[in-house]
Structure formats: C-alpha cells, structure tokens
Amino acid sequence: MMDLTQLGLAFPLIQAPMAGVQDSALTIAVTEAGGLGSLPCAMLSAEQLDAALRQIRQHTQGPYNVNFFCHMPPEYDAERDLLWRAALQPCYERFGLTLPTSTSQPSRQPFNDAMAEVLEAHKPAVVSFHFGLPAPALLKRVQRLGAQIWSSATTLDEALWLEKQGADVIIAQGLEAGGHRGMFLSTDLKTQQRRMPLLRDVLANVKVPVVAAGGIATPEDVTEAMAAGAAGVQVGTAYLRSLEATTSPLHRAALSSSAAQMTALTNLYSGRPARGLVTELMNDLGAMSAIVPPFPLASNALAPLRQAAEAQGVADFSPLWAGERAPECREASAAEITAFLAQGFVV
Incomplete structure (x- = not known):
C-alpha cells in the first residue's frame, strides 16, 4: 500500500491547490521548503499545464502534486x-x-485525455482530484504512471467510495476549509462535518492513509490532527497572503x-x-x-x-x-509559513 513516507517529504504538510490565487511559484516554494507543493489545474489548458510542469521541474527536484476537478460537465x-x-x-x-x-x-474543465497525456510526459509523484475520481479508463492511465492517487472526501460515505475505487490517499476535508467543498455523492450540506469528527470517522473505517484538511492554521492544529492518526495535513488559507501566492x-x-x-x-x-x-x-x-x-x-x-x-x-x-x-493567515514567504506549521510535527 502506498503512503506519504514513500514521497520522501521532510514532513507530511501538503499545500492545498488553490485555483485563481496561485501558480507554479507557490508549488515550488512549498516543495523546496520540505512539504508537498500542489498545482491547481482545472483552469489550465493542456499547453499551460505542460509549461507549468516544466517550470516546476526547472526549479525543484522534489515531489509535487497536480490537482484536477472531475465533475460532470453541466447541461x-x-x-x-x-x-x-x-x-x-x-x-x-x-x-x-x-x-x-x-x-x-x-x-473549468474536468480531467480529460489531453491532460493525462501531459502527465505521461512529466510523471508527477501525486495526482489529486476534487469531486470524486475520473472515469475508470482515465484513472487507469494515471495509475500506470506510478503516481499516487489522492482525492477529497467530505463524508464517510465518500471516503469509503474513494477507497473502493482505488484511491491511495484520502483527504478528509472538514467544513472549516476554504474554497470548493469536494462533495460528490450528495449535494446536501447537512452531511458536511468539521475536520476532527470527520477525520476520526474516516480513520476508523478505511485502511488507506488519511490527510486532514480544513481549519489548520497553527502548529497546534497540526499536532492535533497527527495525534488523531492523520498521515499528514493539507493547508490552504494559511498560504493566501504568502509572497509567492498570486492572491x-x-x-x-x-x-x-x-x-x-x-x-x-x-x-x-x-x-x-x-x-x-x-x-x-x-x-x-x-x-x-x-x-x-x-x-x-x-x-x-x-x-x-x-x-x-x-x-x-x-x-x-x-x-x-x-x-x-482566515484572520490568522499572515504575510510571509511560503518557506516561513511552512516552517511555522512544521513545528506541529515535532511532539
């Protein structure tokens, strides 16, 4: 079974992919600081994705995550x-x-064959999805790259579904999180839980590693999630005022x-x-x-x-x-923010 230790990170801190407020600069900065930098790709063309991944590789040799939406195109x-x-x-x-x-x-476009073709040329360490997983044929294309497959779950039912479909890591996205809810099995907001209750529910019922997300702003938040059994934490809002963000x-x-x-x-x-x-x-x-x-x-x-x-x-x-x-995010370099949060891994 794949897990986060295979990525060779200094610590399992994942920068949340945030379309509209970042480009590859933030991905690079977090990866260079020892975490897992992420690139949001839902608003990129295949050509833009290729250029961004070339940029990342020119500036870091560390592992990184590329993130895609996999929603059904609307009528x-x-x-x-x-x-x-x-x-x-x-x-x-x-x-x-x-x-x-x-x-x-x-x-915004869902993950498709053109994007999969770009990934085949770059072979990122992690490919993550929001709103479930892509169609089985597309998912198999990504799995053949040797990349870890991650996806967000906002309920226990979603986590169980993701595990059954072959996700290597589940991101338990608590209600506190900024940006789009990753919900995909239901549109009922009453199903949504806060980070710690959701994390505990998912950890008790799945065998794959679980990353905690939502409302993580301090080293104490990191320590709390890791003590509960999380394999890592995903942080977005804390980076919104970082020098490398395009906010x-x-x-x-x-x-x-x-x-x-x-x-x-x-x-x-x-x-x-x-x-x-x-x-x-x-x-x-x-x-x-x-x-x-x-x-x-x-x-x-x-x-x-x-x-x-x-x-x-x-x-x-x-x-x-x-x-x-949000009130706790501060203006600083991504490296400084990463180092601050990484204190929570030392207990």
Missing part, C-alpha cells in the same frame, strides 16, 4: 440562466454595463481586515458550495441560491461584473475564497 438550463441574469441585472446597471449574451461555455491586492486587503472574521458557504460564484469571505453579493442574493446555474457556469455572467468592480476597487463580485481561520 445548459436556459430558464435557470435567465433567472440568474435577471437577479444580476441591478448589479449590471450599477456599473453601467449591459448583460452579455448568454453562454454555456464552462470556465489579488483586493483579496489580500480583505484578508487583513475585519472582513476576514466572517466566512460562509456560497454557490453564487461558481454554482457549487465553496467557503469564502462574505460579500455584498452574498448578503443581497443569499449565500446559497437555487437559481444559480450549475457548476461552473455561474461564473460566466459574473465575469464582466467582477472586472468592472475590481477596476473600481470593489471585491463584492470576486470569489474571496478563504477558510474559517
């Missing part, structure tokens, strides 16, 4: 799209914009303000539940809305609003993803 719902655009009409008028022509072109100035400013005190799950920005800082849009429309187009189509109508608002220094139409421990 376009014209009626739902119309309701969504109508809800956004006042926002468009506020910025003097005209609603664009409706589009069913998704902004926007508006997002950084919000994270260092009182706005960081309040996060909520919302589907407004993508169509799937994700945790982020509370914005005016979430207050006006409700954080969770039934009229939002399915993932990832919701972001299409928001894109022009986001661009116009950000140009005026307004972040309300931007997804300010962050976990519940």
